Amino acid sequence: MIALATMASGVFAYAAAGVVVGRPVRFVPMRVPRGGDRVERAQEWLLQAGVAVTPVQFWSVSAMVASSTFVMATLVTGAPLVALAPALAAGLAPRAYYARRRTARLRDVQAAWPDALRDVVASLAAGRSLGAALGELAVTGPAPLRSAFERYVTTARMAGTGPALELVKASLADPTSDRVVEVLLLAAERGGPIVADVLNDLVVATTKDLKVADEIETEGLEMRINARAVLVLPWLVLVALTVRGGAFRDFYQSAAGFLVVAAGAALSAVGYAWITRLARSLEEQRVFGGVRLRSGTAS
Numbered sequence: 688m689i690a691l692a693t694m695a696s697g698v699f700a701y702a703a704a705g706v707v708v709g710r711p712v713r714f715v716p717m718r719v720p721r722g723g724d725r726v727e728r729a730q731e732w733l734l735q736a737g738v739a740v741t742p743v744q745f746w747s748v749s750a751m752v753a754s755s756t757f758v759m760a761t762l763v764t765g766a767p768l769v770a771l772a773p774a775l776a777a778g779l780a781p782r783a784y785y786a787r788r789r790t791a792r793l794r795d796v797q798a799a800w801p802d803a804l805r806d807v808v809a810s811l812a813a814g815r816s817l818g819a820a821l822g823e824l825a826v827t828g829p830a831p832l833r834s835a836f837e838r839y840v841t842t843a844r845m846a847g848t849g850p851a852l853e854l855v856k857a858s859l860a861d862p863t864s865d866r867v868v869e870v871l872l873l874a875a876e877r878g879g880p881i882v883a884d885v886l887n888d889l890v891v892a893t894t895k896d897l898k899v900a901d902e903i904e905t906e907g908l909e910m911r912i913n914a915r916a917v918l919v920l921p922w923l924v925l926v927a928l929t930v931r932g933g934a935f936r937d938f939y940q941s942a943a944g945f946l947v948v949a950a951g952a953a954l955s956a957v958g959y960a961w962i963t964r965l966a967r968s969l970e971e972q973r974v975f976g977g978v979r980l981r982s983g984t985a986s
């Protein structure tokens with residue numbers, strides 16, 4: 688009761704302070720995403736990670752890995768409760784692996800755009816058209832962008848520059864690429880000598896964005912490493928204590944052991960979620976992610 692009263696007093700004081708300074712607390716209703724939206728976001732996440740499977744297939748494989756780990760850990764420790772933590776960690780391992788792969792892929796794509804745009808500007812200065820300059824990226828452009836622009840060359844021949852660039856945007860599935868492609872689409876529509884100036888300004892802006900993103904990533908790296916270490920180490924110790932028979936294994940096979948494991952799991956989950964939330968960087972949303980039909984973009 689004392690703890691509840693203290694929390695209530697703190698909430699009241701916070702709300703009162705907000706009213707005094709002219710910034711009252713606002714309660715925003717939480718928007719519950721629809722099932723279709725969740726599936727689309729999951730599919731986009733897998734595309735960004737370079738995984739050519741559906742969300743259902745991905746989570747099915749993760750569930751199989753978790754189940755196999757649970758069975759093996761139960762056989763080793765003799766305590767199903769203790770085996771839950773390694774099983775959960777193994778089930779989340781594929782997502783953690785592809786999350787790192789996704790981050791690396793998106794970072795490589797973002798870092799490749801300044802050099803790619805400089806190549807396009809150089810090709811324009813040499814007298815090539817914008818469509819031909821973009822086609823050169825499939826051969827001489829940065830490696831992270833070559834596969835996307837290989838499809839661009841084929842599509843541009845059949846459907847024109849606009850649909851081909853929309854295909855590039857869909858295949859890269861990256862906010863930075865979305866912005867760059869939108870500018871390239873506008874340049875393909877308008878044409879003229881201003882194209883080179885617009886692309887040079889885009890090179891400067893993209894380079895600055897990359898510098899800021901690197902600084903944010905570096906600031907949060909240490910906190911994320913500490914959060915993972917604090918989460919994993921106690922459970923490794925618990926598994927080691929229950930590998931052999933004895934008092935520890937007997938305890939964690941009992942009801943009291945269940946309560947200890949449940950409380951530890953809850954505290955670990957809350958602590959990890961909180962520290963990860965504090966250390967995470969705000970991920971840019973794909974404002975220009977949709978495909979729009981454009982006229983006058985034929986090469």
